[in-house]
Amino acid sequence: MEAIINVVLPVFAIIASGWFCGRMGLLGDGASQALNGFTYFAALPALFFGAMATVPLRDTFNLPFIADYLGATVALGLITWLIAARLFPGKGDAIGLQNMSALFSNTGYMGIPLLITAFGEPGKLPAIIATVIVGALVMPFYIAIIEYVRSDAEHRLQVFADAGLGVVKSPLVISAVLGILWSAFGLPVPVFLSKFCEILGSAAPPAALFAMGLFMVRKSFRGDRAEIALLTGLKLLLHPVLAFGMLLLIPLEQTWADSLLVLAALPTGSLVFVLSNLYGVYTQRSTGVIIASTFASVVTLSLLFNLLGMR
Numbered sequence: 001m002e003a004i005i006n007v008v009l010p011v012f013a014i015i016a017s018g019w020f021c022g023r024m025g026l027l028g029d030g031a032s033q034a035l036n037g038f039t040y041f042a043a044l045p046a047l048f049f050g051a052m053a054t055v056p057l058r059d060t061f062n063l064p065f066i067a068d069y070l071g072a073t074v075a076l077g078l079i080t081w082l083i084a085a086r087l088f089p090g091k092g093d094a095i096g097l098q099n100m101s102a103l104f105s106n107t108g109y110m111g112i113p114l115l116i117t118a119f120g121e122p123g124k125l126p127a128i129i130a131t132v133i134v135g136a137l138v139m140p141f142y143i144a145i146i147e148y149v150r151s152d153a154e155h156r157l158q159v160f161a162d163a164g165l166g167v168v169k170s171p172l173v174i175s176a177v178l179g180i181l182w183s184a185f186g187l188p189v190p191v192f193l194s195k196f197c198e199i200l201g202s203a204a205p206p207a208a209l210f211a212m213g214l215f216m217v218r219k220s221f222r223g224d225r226a227e228i229a230l231l232t233g234l235k236l237l238l239h240p241v242l243a244f245g246m247l248l249l250i251p252l253e254q255t256w257a258d259s260l261l262v263l264a265a266l267p268t269g270s271l272v273f274v275l276s277n278l279y280g281v282y283t284q285r286s287t288g289v290i291i292a293s294t295f296a297s298v299v300t301l302s303l304l305f306n307l308l309g310m311r
Contacts, residue, residue, distance in 0.1 A: 008302045011114050014206055015294070018213020032214035039211055043204035044108060044131075045175035050197030051128050052179025053189050059125060060180055065256050068246040069130055072264055073138065075242045076103045080234055088227045090282075092149035097275060097282040098227075100142045101289040102234040106269035107131040108172070109212050113205030114266070115259055118305065126259035132176045139271060146279055215270050216291060228288040231268075235293050236300045240265040258308050265304050267293035 021027050052060055080102040085095050105111060108131040115123030168174075182189070189197075243264035247257055268290045276286040 008114075008298060008305065011110070011117060011209060012298055014113075014209040015213040015216075018210035019216050020213070021210075022214040022217035027214070032211060032217075035207055035211040035214060039109070039204055039207045041171050043200055043207055044112075045171045046197045047112070047124075047201030047204045048128055048132075048172055048175040049179040049182075050189075050194065050201050051124055052176050053182040053187075053197075054194075055125060055183060057180065057183055060129070060183065062126075062129065062252075062256065064250045064252055065126060065129065065260060066133065068243065068250050068252065068260055069133060069263065070137075071246045071249075072239060072242040072260075073103050075245075076234065076239050079238065080231070084227065084230055084234070087230070088224060093146045093279060094282045096142050096145040096149070097272065097279075097286055098231065100138075100275070101268050101272050101282075101286050102231045103239065104134060104138060104269050104272050105130070105235075105239070105263055105266040106212075106294075107134055107263055107266065109208035109270065111263050111266050113209055114301075115262060116205060118262065119255055119259065122255045123259055126256055127263065128176070130263045132173060134269070135170055135172050139275075142275065146275070146281075150279075212270065212294070215273075216294070224285060225288070227285055228292050231285075231289045232293045232296055235268055235289070236265060236297055240304065261304060261308070262301070265297070265301055267297040 022032065077099055080099050081095070084098055084102065088098065089095070090098065107127055111130060112124065112127040115127040117123075240261050243260050247260065251257070252260060268286075270290055272286045273283070273290055276283040
């Protein structure tokens with residue numbers, strides 16, 4: 001019970017606060033977009049750079065952790081394709097977003113604050129590495145699939161070039177790479193820069209959670225509820241089970257192992273809706289999965305923290 005009170009409830013209380021303020025119209029119509037922009041372009045990059053620049057490269061490139069996270073994610077993608085795509089068939093771009101809805105963890109807006117709350121400073125790095133993975137590999141992969149399905153044969157090589165360019169231009173990837181290079185050259189981080197990243201980066205977790213609450217205002221469960229329920233179950237239940245299976249193959253130190261399980265058990269990230277809305281496909285169902293998995297994760301994450309011994 002203490003795990004629910006001390007770790008999970010504060011996180012969801014901030015999300016609920018964002019939803020309440022948005023529902024009451026206290027912050028104006030552009031609040032969600034402004035706060036998302038602040039989080040994505042300012043606070044998270046400061047957090048990423050500060051974390052990466054001050055840790056040894058052997059911790060940043062924790063290959064067993066990366067292998068476990070990617071292994072569980074790829075396995076879930078294949079299982080989702082075998083099950084969900086057969087039960088709820090659709091066009092290629094919709095199937096891609098259906099698949100992404102089942103495995104795209106909300107590592108940036110929810111994983112980082114949750115792991116920091118649960119494990120303190122040691123929980124920050126695993127969450128940041130996972131966020132870089134989903135931002136630099138997973139999301140461009142699905143963008144490439146959608147663009148590939150929609151393009152003609154003549155322009156399909158350009159699809160992969162555009163997806164790669166999108167990764168290079170991401171502020172999260174840029175800040176992480178700069179931090180890695182800073183650490184690689186053994187450069188000391190000046191006090192003013194360290195304080196800048198600490199102060200601005202500390203705003204990222206609450207701002208991200210509050211932005212999630214704003215995002216959920218007036219969103220609905222319209223769409224196929226059976227499909228939403230299946231994808232939510234795959235995300236919240238099967239993903240951490242697959243992560244546990246990867247830990248049996250490639251063991252990790254305790255904090256990294258616990259972080260991996262929590263990251264896999266996170267609800268679906270809002271970037272799935274962003275892509276759905278951008279391409280005008282699968283919007284209602286992706287919104288439903290995000291909302292359903294976020295609310296259901298109150299229960300599943302609480303159970304997971306209790307299983308991890310956080311009472």
